[in-house]
Every structure is written in C-alpha cells, then in structure tokens.
Amino acid sequence: RAINLLVQKLHLNLTVVEVFFTSQKYSADSPQFIQETQQALAKVRSWSQVSGIVSFTDNPRQIAVDRHAAYVNVMFKPDPDTAAKLLPELEHLLRPAPDLKTSIGGGPVFYEDIQAVSESDLRRAEFLAIPFAIIALLLVFRSVVASILPALVGGGAVVVSLALIFGLGHITTLSIFVLNITTLFGLGLGVDYSLFIVSRFREELARGRSVDEAVAISIATAGRAVTFSGLTVTIGLIGLIFFRISMLRSVGMGGVLVVMLAVLAAITLLPATLSIIGTRINAFPVRLPRLWRRNGNAEVLLTNTLSGEQVTRSPAEDHGFWYRLSQVVMHYPIRIFVPVFILLVVLGLPFLNVRFSAPDASILPPDVPSRAAYDLLAKRFNDRETTPILLAVQTRGGVLTADNIRKLYDYVQRIEADPRVARVDSIVRADPRFTLAQYELLYTHPQLIADPYLSAFLKASVAGDTTMIFVISKYGMLDQHSQALVQTIRNTPPGGGMTTLVDGS
Template identity: 70%
Template sequence: MFYSIGKFATRYRWWIIGFWVLAGLLALPFAPRASSVLRSGGFSSPDVESQQAINLLTEKLHLNLTSVQIIYTSDKYHVEDVAFGQKLDQSLARVRSWSEVARIVSYTDNPRQISQDRRAAYVNVELKASSNDAPKLLSQLEQRLGKADGLSYQIGGGPVFYEDIQKVSENDLRRAEILAFPFAIIALLLVFRSVVASILPTLVGGFAVVVALALIFGLGQITDLSIFVLNITTLFGLGLGVDYSLFMVSRFREELAQGRSVNEATILTVATAGRAVAFSGLTVSIGLFGLTFFSINMLHSVGIGGILVVLLAVLAALTLLPAMLMILGERVNSLPVRVPRLWRRRQPAIVDDHYGFWYRLSQFVMRYPVSIFSTVLVLLIAFGLPFLGVRFSAPDASILPPYVPSRQAFDLLQQRFNMRETTPIILAVQTKGDALRPDNVRHLYEYVQRIEADPRVQRVDSIVSADPRFTLEQYQLLYQNQQLVSDPYLGTLLKSTVSGNTLLIQVVSKYEMNDIRSQELAQTIRNTTPGNGISVLVDGGAAANIDYVNTLYTEFPKAVLIISGITYIVLFLLFRSLVLPLKAILMNTLSILASYGALVIIFQDGFLHQFLNFTPLGFVEASSPILLFCTIFGLSMDYEVFLLSRIQESFWQTGDNTRSVALGLQRSGGIITSAAVIVIVVSACFATADVILVKAVGVGMALAVFMDATFVRGLLVPATMRLLGDWNWWLPFVGVQRKPAIFAEVTGSEDRAALTELRDAQDAPVGGKE
C-alpha cells in the first residue's frame, strides 16, 4: 500500500502540491478565527451530582449563577462611612439601570461581603445572560461603571475568569508560535545542514496546523469545543509535522546517497519511513482518542482537535512531502549551512554502522543488559515516586497569571475577605409535597441540626436555622402562617430559597474550599439522609471538586485499557510479534510515570516556580496527568515505532537479534534524537504559557520526551531486546518472523517490476557497509 502511495505521490506531484496550496489558501481566512468559536469552560460534566444540583436550583428557584463580583477598596474610607456607600452607589448607578442585569446584591444586603479590615466590600451583579454569553457583556459593564473618588474597584467572578482564559490562551499560543518556528528551524539546520531540507518539515507542520485550525473553526459552529484545543492543536501540528518530515527527509537523503534515482528514493522513502509514519500517527491518534471517552468537555475537545491535526500531519507527510521531494531531487541539499564543529557529522545521515556512536552504545548496553536494565528501571521509578503524594483539584483563578483581572480579584478576596463565605457548600433539597409543611419542616430542622453539630461546620444558612432563638414549633407555626413573617431577612430568605417542594441550604465550612476537610464535609453531607422521602443534591466548590476528580479518574482506567488494547493490536500488525507491542507499552509507561513525578515536584511543591514564572498551586490540576498520558503515550510510541522499524529491517537482513538491535539503533538513533530535540524545543515553548494547565502539559511533554529519547530508547530498549533475544520476534504457530512485511504488501500484484525493485531494496544494506 505504501509503495503505491509513493508511486501516486511521485506521479501526481504537481496536482498534490496544488491541492495543498489551495487547501492552505482556503484555510487562511478561517484559521485565525478559530478561537472565536471556542469555549473557555468545559471543566464539568452534566452527569455529576453537583451539576444536577445547579440545574435543579436554576429550574425551580431561578437561581442565577452568572454573576460578576465588583470589589471596592479604599484607603480613605471605612465601609461604615456614609461617603463609602454614596460613592459606591454613584459608581453603580448606570449598572443598576442596565437591562442585562437581573439583580445586584450589595454589602448592605449581605454584611458578609465586607472585608475583615472594613475597608473593602464587594457587590454581586447577577446577569441575565448564560455563562457562555456573559463574557461578551463585560466590556459594556466596564463602560457603565462610573469612577468614584477615594474608591478603586476590581472586577472578578466566573465570566471574567472565562474571558481571561480566552485572552491568555490566545496570547500563549502566539508567543509559543513565535518561539517555536525559529527554534525548530535552527534545530533542523543543525541536523540537515541545508536550508532547503530544513524548511520542508516546517512547511508540512505549518500546513497541518493551518488546515486543522480552519476545520476546528467549522466544528466549533456545530459543537462546543474548549479553548485549550488551540494550544494542543498547534503543539501537535508543529511537533509531529516536523517529526514526521524529519524522518522522511532523512530517509530520502539516505536513499539518494546510496545512488538511487530521485524517483526510486522517493517511492522507497514512502514505502519504509512513510509506513512507520502512518503507524506512528495511528498510535498517537489512539492516545488522543482516549480523551474522547471523557464526559469533561475540555478533554473531549482536546482529543478531537488533536486527532484532527495528527491525521493531517500524517496525510501531509505521505503526500505533500514526497511530492516536494520528487520535484527538488538532489536540490534538497541546496543552500548548505556551516555549523559548529560540535554539531558536525558526515552527511547524509549515514556512518559506518560498526563504528558509529549508537552502535557502540548498544554494544555496551547489550554486554551488561541486566545491570543497565535494573539501574535505569529503578531510576525511572524513583523519578515517579513523588506522584504518590499528589493532591488533585479542579482549576480556579490561580491557574492564571497574577496580572489578569480575574486572578487579581481572586487574590484580593483571599487576602482581605473570608473566602469560606464566598464558596459555601450548596444543598438542593427536594421534599415530598410543599417544603413548608410541618412534617417537612421538622425533618429539615433535624437534618440541619445534625449538620451544624459537625465540628467542621461554621454555619448553616437555611429557613430552619435563620434565627437560633427559634424553636422547631415556632418555625412550623411561622411557615403555616407566612403572613406573620415580619423580619426582612427571613422574608427575603423565604422568597429566594424556597419554591414549592424545592429549597436551597448553604453550609459554610471552617476551612477553605480546597482543604481536604471541606471536601470530606461535603462527602459526609452527601451520605447523610434527611428522611421522610427528602432528597438532597450537593454542590459548591468542595463538592464540585470531588465530582470533577472522581469523574476523571473513574473514566481514566477505561481510557487506559482502550488505548493500550488498540495500540497493542496496531503494533502487532506492524511488527507481527506478540512480545514487541507489550514491551513498547511498558517502556512508554515508565517515561510517563517519571513525568508524573515532575508534575508533583514542580507544580504542587513549587520546585523551579521562579524560573518557570508561576505561583505554586499546592495541588496538581486533575486533568493534567490524563492529558499527559494520552499525549505522551502516543508521542513516545512515535519514537518506539521508528526505532523498532529500523531494527526490524535489520533483523530481516541479518536474522541476528543482537546485531539487528545495534544496526537499527545506529541507523535511527541520531534522527530520533534530533526529532526528540525538536519536540522538546516546541514543548518548551509552550512551557512559557501563562495558563498553568498549558504550562504543565508543555513541561511534562518536554521531560517525558527527554526521558524517552535518552534512558528508554538509548538504554532500556537495547537492554530488553538483548534479554528477550529471538523472543522479540515470536508469533504463535509461526515462530520467529523473518519475512519482510513490505514483500507481503506487494505479493500478488501484477507489477513484477515493483516487486523486483523492492526486493533489491530490501536485500541491499540500508546504512552502507555491513
């Protein structure tokens, strides 16, 4: 099949280039607009209890959670000063009359919105718009806010947080692109020592990214996609587009150096390196496919966008690149570049197999396989051990840089206000019949008293705990005769928290939302039943955190099994061995575990946080390990496929496992290292992101690829291949496979010349003298 693809690419090269140029031109107007159709949220699932609680309260009580917090601070006035209130009212005058505002809750309505130093207070502006549309109203809100002498204000809340994620993500993407392209070209110049050869991979990566972003713009019109799709799409488009092109161009130059014609070299490049590229792209897509099984929209979206750009990168590498190589021919080495002596090596990328660095390294490793295997294994496991102390949490404004409004408001609330008051545990309660019936009031009263008795509870706000002086009988009498309710606070509480058989109860914890004690309290409340057929759904920051983490890690094992199973089948078809696919999966897992340990040390504990320019979280954002697994698993398998493909070619020629490992590593080690360097460079550019989630993925990928290209590919793979011997190539009922797969693909074809040509190509030494 790949031989036929190579022939097609050479025969219709101008048509193929014309097609890609047209696709690029059509995509250009839409690619920059991709961010406009992407959503900033996507960290919740409609199936979890916390979301069901919100849906119920929104439907029954018309609870409006789309609110903006405006925090007023003053060095001149106290909150009790008349001037403070007057100037605040002046600032809000045009906001109060705005048709988009549903309600404004001031500090005079709720004294708990006053800071502990009494020099700041915030108001909640509830908007009529949905959470998706609210960020679009922020500019109008700011225009309507008037200045107040002696007071300054800061705007925060969910809509501001989502708008900031959108803006910061776009800035991160632009910065990463500006850094990644030149650094990738420099790395390619050092590898190829030719301007023309170096430009080809960046063209392929660029076409893949531009077309993918245009398609994402189209998909965004019909389904909700997360803003993080932008970063992952560009990261994979550049990284893999350059990687695949690097392997293809290197193989093409290698074939030319052996005296083959341009046509032969192009076809054989697609038939050998192109085959590895296709299977590599398939394994990467499988890893990303695992993300689509998650109900969390952010992960689901990243999976879709990632698969899209990977498939485009493979398609470009198998069609556009061979067409360009066929046209360029020997001119692929044009415009040579002088590089420092340290980087020089004989060109093309072929050395005497028995004297190259990678050959000597593999011989040393295979001389002491047990010692090296056990040492590297212990080292990688040690790198991953810090992950045993991981603390997971959902993202909040702390994942954003300190200079954005939502983060500044978040920090201000933390420093000067009681944050526990702003993040209560919310109970959506449904009773049998009217909630204010005496029997329901009695059970609710007893239920709330049990909650209040918990030592972790600061206070419970509800219609049966509004006044500690009231007895159960007084509450029952009052709610049977609601005309007797004269207290304004209790009257407001009744109107805002009760509707028919549904009511709202708020539990204020003594501890912060992310504190394990608050999360245990939320879980305890979930396990406490009021009786009398009363049902309770629990929401709030602590409960939403629990649901977010539980949802992710309930679905994660299923994704791991599916990814591993499909990858095993694909590698089995590629290598025709039962052992190699299993070994490849285990090798990849080790480098991923090592990157997990780095996540904890860096982002939870704060190691290198000043160098990486972020504030330590004290936790690991729960989706980061899953994103890393699904992306790194495929990316690491990328190098495994290229390495084992060259080892397999050598094994077909020699039939000697030990020698084929040395030859395969020698023929691919330099290129794999160069490809890894480029991916590390691109990932490091994304590690400059201001959004900590993107920064974590960039850092994790860079570290994992480094571990994979050094410890795993350079040491563990040769050691395990030596220990397993001919068992590497074992297949039931067949034994050791020796028949080249490439022959099997052409057998039965009427094109006898092609069969002869391919047989000659396989019989000839791949890397010079043997």
C-alpha cells in the same frame, strides 16, 4: 446534576460579576462609602442585561474584615460565556467614584481573562517554538531546505487543525485549552514525523536512488512507522473524548484532529513536496565545525530489505553514537531493560500523590483583573463565603410542610456538627435565634413573612419540593479538608425520604 436541578427549579443564576469598592478614607459602613457605591451602580441597576444586584448593605458578609472594602454581586441574565462579552459595557456603565477604587472579578471576568492570556501565550509559544525548532533541525540536517520542510508541515497541521476546531466550536462547547494542545501537538508531531521521512529520503538519495525511488522507499518505511505511531497516539486521545469534563473532552477532540492531520500531512503533503524539490533537498548547506574525525573509508555491500538490491555504504555511517547505542541495547537487552524500567517507575511514583482540582484565578498572572480581584478577596475578605458547597435537597411533598421542616432541621443540624463546617445557610438557619417550633410556625403562612431579607431568601431558596442549602467550609475550596467534606455529605443519606445532590466545585 445539583446545579442543573437548581437552575431548573429555582432559576438559580450562576452568572455573577463581583464589583469591588475599596477606600483608604471611608469604611464600608459610612454614609459616604454607601452613597458613592450607589452612584457608581446607578446605570448598572437599570441595564437590561442585569437581573439583579446584591449589595453589601443587603449582605454584611460582603464587607472586608478591615471594613475598608466591600463588593456587590451583579447578576447577569445571559450565561457566563455570553456575559464575558458584556464586560466592557459594564465597565463603561460603572460611574467613577471620587474616593473609591473600583475593580471587577467573578466567573465571567475569569473566563474572559483566561481566554486572553491563553491566546497571548499561544502567540508567544508559536513565536518562540518555531525558530527553536528550525535551529534544532539545522543542526540535524545541516541544510536550510531540509530543515524548513518539517517546520512547514507542523505549522500547516496546526493551521488546518485550528480551522477545523473553529468549525467544531459551532457544534459543541470546547475549552479554551484546546488551542494550546493543538499548537503543542501540531508542531511537535508534525516536526517529529516529517523528520523521520526527510531523513530517510536523504539517506536513499545518498545511496544513489532516483527521487521517485527515494520517496517510495521513505514512505514505505518511515511513513509506515509514522502512520502506526499516529494511530497509537490517536487511540489514546480518543479515550479523553468519553470523559464528561469539558476540558478533557476538548483536549481529546483537538488532539485527535491535530494528530490525524500531522500524519496525513507527513504521508501526503511531504512526499509531494519532496518529489518537487528532489535533490535540491540538500541546498544551502550549513557548515559546522567537526569536533571529531571519522576514520575508515572502505565501502561495504548492504542488501535493501524492500527491493533486494545491494547498495554500497561507508562503515562511518554505521559507527556513530546512535548506531553504537543501538548495538549495546540489542546485545544486553535484560541489563538495559531492568534499570531503565526501575528509573521510569521511580520517576512516576510522585503521580501517586497527585491531587486534581478545578482551576481558579490563581493560575493567571498577577496583573490581570480577575487575578487581582481574587487576591483582594483572599487577603481582605473571607473568601470561603464565595465558594460554598451547594446542596439541592428534594423532599416528599412541599418543602414548607411542618413534617419536612422538622426533617430538614435535623439534617442541617447533622451537617453543622461536622468540625469542618463553619456555617450552614438554609431556610431553617435563616436566624440562629429561632427554634424548630418557631420555624414551623413561621413557614405555616410564608406569604405573611414581613421581614424583607427572610422573604427574599425564602423565595430564592425554595420552589415546591426543592430547596437549596449552602455549606460554608472552614477551609479553602482546594483544601483536602473541604474536598473530604464534600465526599462526606455525598455519602451521608439525609433520611426522611429526602434526596440530596451536592455540587462540590
């Protein structure tokens, strides 16, 4: 809400690309350094997609602590998503500087990099996951044909889900992480659900059923379990759709789509395929050495719960490890339940201390541009300058009236008194040497302000009854002290009829 208000009232531009210049030879104060940066940015300044440029010569806080690096804020007219597509042209327009090393960072670069890295990780995950899934299925089914079917169903669910998400992306905004969750759920659930049905199908064929009977019984039993399992997962994911955070909502939408498609593929596509393949489901058997021998060949009569018919079955089929485990669990339910429940609670206890935060470039590999710029900013600059707490303050009447200036001055002083605050940038803190009386006098006739920096700052920070305040924390963006500071400002009424919205990103 704070950002929306500032964009509406002050036309706040959030699409900023940082162009970094570093030099081992010159300091950022030297004429040579300044001249080469101006030459490098000559074509960028006249580019129609750029709304403005804030140089380190305008804001000395954009100079590194060691004075051998500085950055320039290039403000784009389009939104961050669109601006990311303009980055190649920006790099082309940046002229090479003989004695300076140039790199770019900022929001649009981060969005572009995270999309590229996610797509690369997605391809690698698919390349690795599908072969491993097939190997695991070969060990379970001991048949090439039976092993390939679940993998094909899972892959099909992923492909169709991605196609639907592509269409959904034209209707609503989706997070890039929806691609990863779609592949994860699609392969996992597609293989899982298909495994149940194929296993039951093979069991029914082994009992002498015809192909049609085996398919019908498999869907009536394993298919029913798959349907209810998918329905349960879907209900859980639907809850994410109601979150207002784009990433969680996107994960919910993508998850619901892929789970529903995995279930549909398992109870429609897979039975049709099984009907066609029939007894060839066991074709191309995989021979593995037996580590132990099963004894006992006597057959017993069992009654099928669906048809009431009796079928023969070897005791060896009912005395494997999993059979014995199920018998132990059913025989000692309380003794099994209590320790397992305690174990799950213990494993879940660390979640009580979980801390949620917004992702930044630190989540990316070190070799991508936005991560390199992030590391440069963290090592050589005061990175807290680029992650301020943003306040949108509305007053009764115009901000620049003497009464509102006094109220604003008192409010800013209260914020500055917090030990976690390093600095506050506001129209009543434009020059720390000014007193309240001087600010009141200065803003009586704002059009007569001669100082170009103060005039530009006033124009960017005030519009009617709305003003923007930057609060610089002494701690990092993800630090608990900074997050607590955001909550403190939000919970502290500004008084004097003023209202405050706080962006705590």
